[in-house]
Amino acid sequence: MSARLDVRKTYKLFIGGKFPRSESGRTYEIVSDDGAFLANAALASRKDARDSVVAARKAQPGWAGATAYNRGQVLYRVAELLEGRRAQFVEEVAVGEGFKPKAAEATVDAAIDRWVWYAGWTDKVAQVAGSANPVAGPYFNLSVPEPTGVVVVLAPQGSSLLGLVSVLAPVLVTGNTAVVVASEKRPLPAITLSEVLATSDVPGGVVNVLTGRTAELALPLTTHLDVNAIDLTGALGAQGVEWGALEAEAAGSVKRVVRPPADDVEPDWTAPPNGPRRILAFTETKTVWHPKGM
Amino acid sequence: MSFEYAPAPESRAVVDIASSYGLFIDGKFTDPAEGTTFKTINPATEEVLADVAEAGEADIDRAVTAARRAYDKVWSRMPGSERAKYLYRIARLLAERSREFAVLETLDNGKPIRESRDVDVPTAAAHFFYYAGWADKLEHAGFGPDPRPHGVAAQVIPWNFPLLMLAWKIAPALAAGNTVVLKPAETTPLSALLFADLLRQAELPPGVVNIVTGARETGSLLVNHPGVDKIAFTGSTPVGKRIAKDIAGSRKSLTLELGGKAANIVFDDAPIDQAVEGIVNGIYFNQGQVCCAGSRLLVQESIADELVDRLKRRLGTLRVGDPMDKNTDVGAINSAQQLERITSISASGEDEGATRWTAPCELPERGYWFAPTVFTDVHPAHRIAREEIFGPVLSVLTFRTPAEAVQKANNTPYGLSAGIWTEKGSRILAMADHLRAGVVWANTFNRFDPTSPFGGYKESGYGREGGRHGLAAYLQEGHAL
Numbered sequence: 001m002s003a004r005l006d007v008r009k010t011y012k013l014f015i016g017g018k019f020p021r022s023e024s025g026r027t028y029e030i031v032s033d034d035g036a037f038l039a040n041a042a043l044a045s046r047k048d049a050r051d052s053v054v055a056a057r058k059a060q061p062g063w064a065g066a067t068a069y070n071r072g073q074v075l076y077r078v079a080e081l082l083e084g085r086r087a088q089f090v091e092e093v094a095v096g097e098g099f100k101p102k103a104a105e106a107t108v109d110a111a112i113d114r115w116v117w118y119a120g121w122t123d124k125v126a127q128v129a130g131s132a133n134p135v136a137g138p139y140f141n142l143s144v145p146e147p148t149g150v151v152v153v154l155a156p157q158g159s160s161l162l163g164l165v166s167v168l169a170p171v172l173v174t175g176n177t178a179v180v181v182a183s184e185k186r187p188l189p190a191i192t193l194s195e196v197l198a199t200s201d202v203p204g205g206v207v208n209v210l211t212g213r214t215a216e217l218a219l220p221l222t223t224h225l226d227v228n229a230i231d232l233t234g235a236l237g238a239q240g241v242e243w244g245a246l247e248a249e250a251a252g253s254v255k256r257v258v259r260p261p262a263d264d265v266e267p268d269w270t271a272p273p274n275g276p277r278r279i280l281a282f283t284e285t286k287t288v289w290h291p292k293g294m
Numbered sequence: 295m296s297f298e299y300a301p302a303p304e305s306r307a308v309v310d311i312a313s314s315y316g317l318f319i320d321g322k323f324t325d326p327a328e329g330t331t332f333k334t335i336n337p338a339t340e341e342v343l344a345d346v347a348e349a350g351e352a353d354i355d356r357a358v359t360a361a362r363r364a365y366d367k368v369w370s371r372m373p374g375s376e377r378a379k380y381l382y383r384i385a386r387l388l389a390e391r392s393r394e395f396a397v398l399e400t401l402d403n404g405k406p407i408r409e410s411r412d413v414d415v416p417t418a419a420a421h422f423f424y425y426a427g428w429a430d431k432l433e434h435a436g437f438g439p440d441p442r443p444h445g446v447a448a449q450v451i452p453w454n455f456p457l458l459m460l461a462w463k464i465a466p467a468l469a470a471g472n473t474v475v476l477k478p479a480e481t482t483p484l485s486a487l488l489f490a491d492l493l494r495q496a497e498l499p500p501g502v503v504n505i506v507t508g509a510r511e512t513g514s515l516l517v518n519h520p521g522v523d524k525i526a527f528t529g530s531t532p533v534g535k536r537i538a539k540d541i542a543g544s545r546k547s548l549t550l551e552l553g554g555k556a557a558n559i560v561f562d563d564a565p566i567d568q569a570v571e572g573i574v575n576g577i578y579f580n581q582g583q584v585c586c587a588g589s590r591l592l593v594q595e596s597i598a599d600e601l602v603d604r605l606k607r608r609l610g611t612l613r614v615g616d617p618m619d620k621n622t623d624v625g626a627i628n629s630a631q632q633l634e635r636i637t638s639i640s641a642s643g644e645d646e647g648a649t650r651w652t653a654p655c656e657l658p659e660r661g662y663w664f665a666p667t668v669f670t671d672v673h674p675a676h677r678i679a680r681e682e683i684f685g686p687v688l689s690v691l692t693f694r695t696p697a698e699a700v701q702k703a704n705n706t707p708y709g710l711s712a713g714i715w716t717e718k719g720s721r722i723l724a725m726a727d728h729l730r731a732g733v734v735w736a737n738t739f740n741r742f743d744p745t746s747p748f749g750g751y752k753e754s755g756y757g758r759e760g761g762r763h764g765l766a767a768y769l770q771e772g773h774a775l
Contacts, residue, residue: 133747
């Protein structure tokens with residue numbers, strides 16, 4: 001009896017809720033940690049990057065306009081679906097990062113738990129970071145955090161799922177939409193995550209996932225005038241990418257920039273997040289005044 | 295009917311202006327290494343007020359070194375409760391010497407004495423008083439159990455509110471435990487130099503605050519000095535972008551408070567007299583030289599004619615002229631260069647087809663003056679509707695629906711402030727939600743308070759000044775991830 005030949009998956013981009021191939025028609029080979037062929041992933045182009053920004057911008061008002069409670073439920077639902085795909089993520093993380101099964105399971109579990117942790121922040125962050133300001137006069141004065149808009153996320157190159165979740169979830173909490181550049185060499189968990197998102201209640205365009213060369217995609221996204229902020233964590237360890245050069249380009253449109261950690265080493269993502277700082281890094285504080293009077 | 299006012303000049307005898315000023319470094323006034331100076335003038339008379347030192351590379355290095363030493367040896371080791379008391383002292387001294395500061399500010403800046411006396415100086419003192427109380431409560435401010443200052447803060451401030459911007463910068467920096475090198479604008483250095491004298495009275499340890507004067511080159515030397523840990527800049531968007539680019543990759547922390555092109559939105563149910571006062575305050579306060587000025591009036595079409603008529607009538611009663619006169623509403627433009635910019639963008643308004651109206655008023659012969667101006671028939675594509683003019687020039691646009699008002703208001707790369715005028719509460723709250731601006735004034739405009747965070751969205755900058763949020767910029771834990 002011969003072994004059954006498995007049906008392989010075609011890994012594609014995730015833009016505006018759809019799964020297109022790269023408009024360039026290009027792919028690149030993804031191999032496991034020990035060099036075995038895994039898949040041909042789409043090699044996204046600058047055009048794909050621009051299309052992703054358009055999709056993210058289009059989706060942003062609706063996502064930000066949803067109630068915080070609703071965003072919390074939608075994000076929690078993602079964790080439920082992640083749990084259902086646990087085995088697949090364990091397999092992808094194991095082969096991509098060279099983990100033994102136990103370590104891969106622990107990483108995936110941590111990623112799911114991290115998503116749940118962030119989902120719970122949606123309707124709390126304004127209470128922690130907002131304020132009623134006691135101005136010296138007869139005025140109502142209130143400050144609240146709001147999403148900054150469209151955020152580009154260079155996902156960590158090393159930790160392909162836990163790292164990705166740790167940088168993506170905080171962006172989404174307040175109502176930002178994201179264009180994610182997946183780990184260049186380990187993009188498969190990001191693509192599987194996009195399949196999870198597509199079947200969740202997260203509206204199309206809220207998360208867009210590009211696979212390809214970080215060096216090719218980071219620059220057009222950093223200089224894109226309709227991008228509000230960029231997380232440069234994934235610049236570390238990306239071939240041909242220097243985060244300082246990207247930060248300099250981001251200055252041209254006053255983008256909010258989250259730099260890689262001060263020691264230039266990818267963080268240990270198993271450590272719990274240091275409070276809601278990653279959430280707040282992608283917010284703007286709005287202060288509203290109104291006179292009081294009888 | 296017109297009312298005549300008798301002149302009510304403030305006395306300038308309350309303040310002594312030296313003929314020349316050095317650099318305030320390490321607690322002393324010292325001469326610049328290269329001996330270069332520049333003049334600061336009274337923009338209302340073009341009279342030279344003083345010669346001021348221009349700090350060069352060696353001076354900046356000396357100032358940053360002094361700030362570092364003061365940080366390492368004194369300020370970072372001092373309990374927060376002691377830092378607090380220095381800041382309280384400064385607040386009290388500012389209040390005690392408020393008349394002196396107000397007169398000096400008006401002489402050097404050209405703003406009406408009524409504004410420097412009633413707004414700039416008291417708000418500056420209040421800012422120090424507010425942040426004083428934070429100095430020994432940082433661990434309770436919500437930035438983690440052990441919030442740490444950055445170290446040496448380089449602060450570059452503009453000429454429109456010289457003393458107030460100094461307070462916005464220095465008070466939170468010192469409260470959080472940083473030491474400071476501050477560069478005031480080249481056209482308005484005098485109140486910062488008088489502040490140095492106040493620091494002498496406060497007996498602030500040498501080097502905790504250093505004040506270096508100069509123009510853009512001095513500012514660039516300061517922010518690019520490798521000994522600087524944190525930069526706070528208030529000024530134009532192009533210069534802010536330049537600084538962000540220059541320090542990219544350096545890991546210096548940066549906050550920017552940049553330009554604006556605020557929409558002041560008036561609905562048909564607005565309290566119209568209050569709205570007119572709010573529009574006037576929004577764009578003619580400080581001669582419109584305000585980053586958050588309400589420079590675009592968006593008025594609902596059905597009331598546009600009536601509102602503009604009333605506005606013009608009101609503008610006809612503004613008193614333009616001698617800033618030292620207590621009755622003056624609109625003073626002098628700060629510099630010849632700024633006057634040239636206002637004049638040239640206003641000319642483009644006419645060239646592009648907008649209709650220009652100028653308030654009937656006599657302008658003094660000497661000095662830099664620009665009469666309150668209103669443009670109607672303005673198209674969103676006109677330069678006067680897009681670019682920051684930083685002068686007493688209002689562009690009037692109209693809208694029909696709230697959605698159109700939101701769309702037009704947000705149609706700008708800036709996002710510093712916005713105004714809403716309507717009696718309908720639910721509309722105020724919905725509009726406030728949709729406007730992409732850091733400060734939204736509803737049925738008021740241009741209100742400032744030390745407890746109230748201020749700062750922009752988009753190309754108006756990042757970071758906030760004022761309130762608990764304003765501390766974050768001066769603490770490592772405030773932004774570090």
